[in-house]
Amino acid sequence: MSDNNTNKGFSFATFWQRFGTITILLLLLVVLAIARPNAVFSSTSIPQILRQSAVNILLALGEFFAILLGYIDLSISAACGLTGMCSALLMRANCPWVLACIAGVLCGTMIGALNGFMINKTGLHPFIITLGMQTVYFGLMLVVSNSSSVYGFPAGFSKFMNATLWGVLPVGAIIALITAGILWFLTARTKMGRNLYALGGNREAAWYSGINVHRHQMLVYMISGTCAGLAGIVLTGRLNAAAPTAGTGYETFAIAATIIGGTSFFGGVGKIPGVVAGGLIIGIINYGMTVMMIDASMQKVVMGALIIIAVTLDHLVSTSAKK
Amino acid sequence: MEPLIRMVGITKTFPGVKALDGISFDIMPGEVHVLIGENGAGKSTLMKILSGVYQPTSGKIICNGREYDQLSTKTSVEEGIAIVYQELSVINELSILENLFVGKLPTKKFMGLSVVDFKSMREKAKVVLEQVGLHHDPDTLVGDLAVPDKQLCEIAKALVSGAKVIVLDEPTTSLTTSEVERLHGLIRELKAKGCGIVYISHKMKELKAIGDRITVLKDGTYVGTYPAAEITLDELIKLMVGREIKGTYFADESVDELMTHPVIFEAQGITRSDRTCRDISFQLHEGEILGFAGLVGAGRTETMEAIFGAVPKSSGKVFLKGKELHIKEPYAAIKQGLGMLTEDRRKLGFAKNFTCKQNISIEPYIKESTWGGLGGMLSNAKEEKWANEQISALNVKCTGPEQMTVDLSGGNQQKVILGKWMAAGSEVLIFDEPTKGIDVGSKSEIYILMRKLAKAGKGVLMISSEQTELLSVCDRIAVFHGGELKAVLEGKTATEEDIVRISTTE
Numbered sequence: 001m002s003d004n005n006t007n008k009g010f011s012f013a014t015f016w017q018r019f020g021t022i023t024i025l026l027l028l029l030v031v032l033a034i035a036r037p038n039a040v041f042s043s044t045s046i047p048q049i050l051r052q053s054a055v056n057i058l059l060a061l062g063e064f065f066a067i068l069l070g071y072i073d074l075s076i077s078a079a080c081g082l083t084g085m086c087s088a089l090l091m092r093a094n095c096p097w098v099l100a101c102i103a104g105v106l107c108g109t110m111i112g113a114l115n116g117f118m119i120n121k122t123g124l125h126p127f128i129i130t131l132g133m134q135t136v137y138f139g140l141m142l143v144v145s146n147s148s149s150v151y152g153f154p155a156g157f158s159k160f161m162n163a164t165l166w167g168v169l170p171v172g173a174i175i176a177l178i179t180a181g182i183l184w185f186l187t188a189r190t191k192m193g194r195n196l197y198a199l200g201g202n203r204e205a206a207w208y209s210g211i212n213v214h215r216h217q218m219l220v221y222m223i224s225g226t227c228a229g230l231a232g233i234v235l236t237g238r239l240n241a242a243a244p245t246a247g248t249g250y251e252t253f254a255i256a257a258t259i260i261g262g263t264s265f266f267g268g269v270g271k272i273p274g275v276v277a278g279g280l281i282i283g284i285i286n287y288g289m290t291v292m293m294i295d296a297s298m299q300k301v302v303m304g305a306l307i308i309i310a311v312t313l314d315h316l317v318s319t320s321a322k323k
Numbered sequence: 324m325e326p327l328i329r330m331v332g333i334t335k336t337f338p339g340v341k342a343l344d345g346i347s348f349d350i351m352p353g354e355v356h357v358l359i360g361e362n363g364a365g366k367s368t369l370m371k372i373l374s375g376v377y378q379p380t381s382g383k384i385i386c387n388g389r390e391y392d393q394l395s396t397k398t399s400v401e402e403g404i405a406i407v408y409q410e411l412s413v414i415n416e417l418s419i420l421e422n423l424f425v426g427k428l429p430t431k432k433f434m435g436l437s438v439v440d441f442k443s444m445r446e447k448a449k450v451v452l453e454q455v456g457l458h459h460d461p462d463t464l465v466g467d468l469a470v471p472d473k474q475l476c477e478i479a480k481a482l483v484s485g486a487k488v489i490v491l492d493e494p495t496t497s498l499t500t501s502e503v504e505r506l507h508g509l510i511r512e513l514k515a516k517g518c519g520i521v522y523i524s525h526k527m528k529e530l531k532a533i534g535d536r537i538t539v540l541k542d543g544t545y546v547g548t549y550p551a552a553e554i555t556l557d558e559l560i561k562l563m564v565g566r567e568i569k570g571t572y573f574a575d576e577s578v579d580e581l582m583t584h585p586v587i588f589e590a591q592g593i594t595r596s597d598r599t600c601r602d603i604s605f606q607l608h609e610g611e612i613l614g615f616a617g618l619v620g621a622g623r624t625e626t627m628e629a630i631f632g633a634v635p636k637s638s639g640k641v642f643l644k645g646k647e648l649h650i651k652e653p654y655a656a657i658k659q660g661l662g663m664l665t666e667d668r669r670k671l672g673f674a675k676n677f678t679c680k681q682n683i684s685i686e687p688y689i690k691e692s693t694w695g696g697l698g699g700m701l702s703n704a705k706e707e708k709w710a711n712e713q714i715s716a717l718n719v720k721c722t723g724p725e726q727m728t729v730d731l732s733g734g735n736q737q738k739v740i741l742g743k744w745m746a747a748g749s750e751v752l753i754f755d756e757p758t759k760g761i762d763v764g765s766k767s768e769i770y771i772l773m774r775k776l777a778k779a780g781k782g783v784l785m786i787s788s789e790q791t792e793l794l795s796v797c798d799r800i801a802v803f804h805g806g807e808l809k810a811v812l813e814g815k816t817a818t819e820e821d822i823v824r825i826s827t828t829e
């Protein structure tokens with residue numbers, strides 16, 4: 001949104017705003033390639049990275065919309081787990097797998113609509129609502145699954161979810177990219193997308209300009225829920241099982257990916273391609289730490305630190321750009 | 324006498340713009356130094372260099388004998404400089420009291436610790452609030468104040484630190500005559516105490532009344548400094564805009580003739596749910612401009628917000644060309660042909676993350692959108708067309724349609740907001756303080772534009788706190804008091820006294 005053609009001369013701030021995400025991505029690949037040369041560019045590693053990133057990207061795409069409004073959606077992790085669980089249970093109940101998947105995604109949309117409805121009706125900050133709903137959805141997951149994992153899906157589902165296109169593009173990644181494409185179109189080419197940026201920049205001004213705040217908020221949370229639904233299906237497919245605690249902590253990854261992808265935490269600024277790159281970065285970090293044998297607990301420490309660094313950088317750059 | 328502050332050869336460049344070019348400026352003790360110039364001339368930028376918000380590209384600042392290449396906001400305060408910014412910088416979430424002391428809480432020793440001294444805070448606050456005439460409980464949230472009261476709060480904030488140099492960047496944009504007079508009284512007191520005051524305003528009449536010396540800037544360059552007593556307003560205007568300005572902008576026809584034209588817009592018994600305006604009815608005839616006068620809180624803006632659907636109304640009907648409009652939200656109002664230029668441009672006017680092009684396109688896009696504002700595609704070609712048309716029609720000073728709106732000067736931001744409604748081509752336009760912060764030359768252009776709209780059969784409603792403006796543009800003026808419409812005067816024959824009398828007495 002902040003294309004500034006008038007800028008002459010080199011400014012780190014503008015460079016970072018435009019190319020920061022790509023720079024991080026390339027740096028990471030270089031570091032990883034030096035540390036573990038054969039773990040990066042092999043025929044098995046690329047699909048592996050993409051498969052791991054797909055869920056991150058999908059969740060980050062949903063989170064992007066909430067953050068674009070200057071809000072947040074903490075419930076996507078639970079929504080992702082719950083929708084995955086729902087489809088898994090449907091498949092176990094002999095529902096055709098395609099239908100079960102569609103039902104799962106729609107379940108995500110409805111979860112988002114419920115979030116949106118509560119936010120609009122109560123007028124409370126979405127942080128509170130989605131934090132509460134996260135707990136509700138995680139609780140529901142335990143209830144419907146009887147606190148045990150669900151597995152043993154139809155062969156068609158497992159085969160489809162584990163297929164790769166040309167040997168490098170896993171189905172999950174294809175779903176993520178198609179979703180990103182649609183959402184990119186929405187944000188960059190439609191009035192609705194433009195309205196969201198206006199809302200993120202100045203909510204009250206947007207209301208006076210004729211942009212209905214509630215309608216757009218509802219839509220944003222429905223998009224976010226739908227993305228979580230898609231992520232739930234992809235996750236279930238990747239693990240070939242639905243765990244009763246699946247998705248725990250994923251909202252952190254999604255927020256990190258969104259911010260690293262150049263979305264401003266203060267709302268109104270950000271682009272879909274950046275978010276995709278952000279999701280990829282998180283995927284690569286996770287993958288890299290795994291191949292470097294860093295244990296899961298330590299991975300969390302690193303991830304948390306990264307989020308703080310990313311948000312700090314975002315803040316520093318946006319304030320220094322004003323001088 | 325030594326000046327309190329001297330700025331020498333100040334140059335400031337922003338990416339793509341040279342905002343100031345070798346400007347020298349000084350402030351003597353006990354004087355009011357007026358700074359004028361067109362929108363974007365560089366007045367605010369020069370003052371922001373003085374307050375340390377911007378650092379000059381080159382030049383020197385000499386305060387109390389000390390020489391600086393640049394000031395930080397901290398040294399600026401330490402040198403006794405206080406500034407009232409053009410764009411309100413009060414914090415809505417804090418109380419009046421807290422706002423006054425942001426960053427400079429008085430402390431006292433309590434059991435060896437330094438703690439906030441609330442008692443002295445309250446005492447000091449009481450004095451300055453009295454001085455500026457803000458009669459609200461100091462614990463009121465600033466967000467709950469009307470715009471003019473916020474402006475008074477902003478001024479009080481500058482006074483509370485006991486600064487020697489006080490910069491007032493358009494302090495009176497939303498104040499009415501009596502409030503302006505009180506402020507001027509206060510300025511005279513400060514002068515007598517030896518303070519130096521910088522006064523920026525586009526209200527030309529004020530300048531002669533309060534100024535001692537007047538410095539004119541044009542396009543970031545220095546034009547000259549003149550003793551206020553020796554220069555006429557016409558000469559000043561000529562120095563600023565390089566041509567003379569017309570006096571009045573009434574319709575060619577008399578009011579009686581205008582009244583025979585069909586009614587294009589009508590409000591019947593508008594009452595807001597919060598009762599800040601009650602039972603307001605008026606009619607707008609084709610070709611006329613209807614003005615709205617009154618004190619702060621008289622209910623003018625409140626009425627318009629209710630008509631526009633921005634806040635709920637408990638009763639009342641609105642008709643456009645005889646057809647009743649059903650308005651529940653601004654979206655519906657815009658779709659049915661209304662437009663409203665809001666008073667508080669920072670808060671309600673534009674998206675700060677948008678370029679000029681994107682801001683101007685908001686309204687025309689909404690106007691032609693479907694599905695409650697959700698439906699429709701963007702078109703770069705259209706955006707370019709709307710933006711370029713408005714930028715040249717309104718003479719917006721910017722580097723191009725791609726410049727961020729926040730980076731424009733205050734007056735030019737106002738023009739961008741005006742541009743989005745012009746681009747939408749609304750049937751009836753409500754202008755709430757349309758010339759707020761706009762220079763004399765552009766003001767005249769805006770009046771001409773409003774007249775053109777009225778002639779072309781569009782409805783024009785204009786709220787203004789500047790009575791001279793109402794009395795030279797509006798064919799009829801509705802005067803408000805305490806949430807009610809008290810009288811409708813004829814613009815050509817009414818006087819300022821009439822307006823003041825009706826708007827202050829029951």
Ligand SMILES: Nc1ncnc2c1ncn2[C@@H]1O[C@H](COP(=O)(O)OP(=O)(O)OP(=O)(O)O)[C@@H](O)[C@H]1O
Nearest residue numbers: 337342362363364365366367368730731732733734
């Ligand atoms: N942060 C910024 N970035 C880029 N350009 C800027 C910035 N601030 C000001 N400018 C430019 O500097 C010029 C002078 O602006 P300034 O705000 O000083 O004008 P002004 O004389 O105060 O006008 P007004 O009467 O409209 O308030 C304008 O052309 C403006 O676009």
Ligand SMILES: [Mg+2]
Nearest residue numbers: 367409732733
């Ligand atoms: Mg200014």
